[in-house]
Amino acid sequence: MRRLTVWRKRIAAALEWSPVDKGLILMAMAIPLYLQYFLWSLYVISRPDSHSLVHTEVVKRVMEVELLLIAIGSLIVIAGIFLRRRRPDYLPFQHATLQYYSLSLVLMSYSIGTLSFPVGIVLLGAPIFGFILLNRRAVWWAAASAFSLLMALSYAAASGDIPYAPSKVPPASSHAFTFWMLSELFFAAPFLILITFMADQMLTWWRDREDQIRELSRRDGLTGLANRRHILSEADAATARARRDEQPLAVVILDLDHFKRVNDSHGHGTGDRVLKASAERLSAALRAGDSVGRYGGEEFLLVLPNTDASEAHAVAERCRLSLQALIVHNDQGLRVPVTASFGLTLLSPTDSSVNAAIGRADEALYQAKGHGRNRVETLLAGSGMVPSDAFSKAPQA
Ligand SMILES: Nc1nc2c(ncn2[C@@H]2O[C@H](COP(=O)(O)OP(=O)(O)OP(=O)(O)O)[C@@H](O)[C@H]2O)c(=O)[nH]1
Secondary structure, rough: HHHHHHHHHHHHHHHHHHHHHHHHHHHHHHHHHHHHHHHHHHHHHHHOOOOHEOOOOOOOHHHHHHHHHHHHHHHHHHHHHHHHOOOOOHHHHHHHHHHHHHHHHHHHHHHHHHOOOHHHHHHHHHHHHHHHOOOOOHHHHHHHHHHHHHHHHHHHHHHHOOOOOOOEEOOHHHHHHHHHHHHHHHHHHHHHHHHHHHHHHHHHHHHHHHHHHHHHHEEEOOOOEHHHHHHHHHHHHHHHHHHHHHOEEEEEEEEOOOOOHHHHHHHHHHHHHHHHHHHHHHHHHHOOOOOOEOOOOOOOEEEEEEOHHHHHHHHHHHHHHHOOOOOOOOOOEEEEEOOOOEEEEEEOOOOOOHHHHHHHHHHHHHHHHHHOOOOOOEEOOOOOEEEEEOOOOOOOO
16 A cells, blocks of 8 residues: 555656656556557457458558567667666657657557547547646647648548558447447557546645645745744734624734844854744744744734733733743853743724734834833723733733
8 A cells, every 4th residue: 555655656746757757657658558459459360250340461460560569669668768867858768759659559540440439538638648747849749740640541541542440340230349349448448547547646746736835835934934924814814703703803023132132142043043943932832723923034923813902911921931931052052042022912993904903013012122122012002002010910020
């Protein structure tokens, strides 16, 4: 099962393969097909009723062509194996494999009829699959060659210059008709299975990759927290919910104190470590449902749904004490003191958007800096600054 998963991942990640490897995978699909057709030919001419189903002489000639195609295909594979280490990006190899694949399939299809069911499947599936996986220009060239050959053979057959579907004896009985119907399904089955399977795997892989990219675009590279854009969009969503449910929403901005000094005295690397450790502390101090993001260089934004001023003050205090207790060492092993100042507010019905509340929290933060840092200040719309002792159990360091 684990092996299957590994192979699934490999197949799904085929977009990343080198052009030579992609050419080789095409050959790995084509050669077994000719083996499959060869075995079918062998089977059909050995049947006692073969004369009522196929023109055996033609089928024997087709078998020679199949063997020739297998031999040519094997030579191309040997060339590919030779190239894959030395020149994995050698695009002409992909052109060669695509031309081989498309022209030989059209040629093979001629013997059972250029307008048959398997040809339709190949014509439809191969370019879609090819455009996703292979070089576009090479696929266009191969599609153009295959289409030209298909048209030339169809035109020659229509004009009576060559027979149409020379292998086939036109089904004269329901038995012969069933035989041909099953044979055509047998020819088309590998394409149907392979194209469906590959499309499923690749689309799954694409979706996973899209999810990863979306996640990356939302995260701050250093701290792993939501980045500014994402925390603001979370704040917007929380605002809409708070207004709909008529619940309070608290917004807190915090800024590490004298962070320039940390960088200047201990180096940027230590500064980065402080930011990462602070982010971890903040995430750990919040409840499920609260959000935290990196709002600026050393500024973080907390969005606390269903939280009134007193609860939000307690959360901010908890974060403040947690940061104050943080132990980060510089490269020389000295402890770097970390504290932060906090500005808190609640969303007010008069706020046109969450940005108004963020602006107020920023103003409160400015006050916290002015009042000596490492403290929480609250500014509420309508009531102005709220003294810290208005909240029960709100100790300041
Ligand atoms: N190491 C590191 N430093 C950063 C990063 N982003 C911003 N900074 C630094 O953070 C410092 C912020 O300094 P200031 O805005 O002057 O504020 P402060 O020194 O914290 O002073 P107060 O806010 O008044 O307490 C600047 O030196 C920025 O270079 C980062 O990703 N990594």
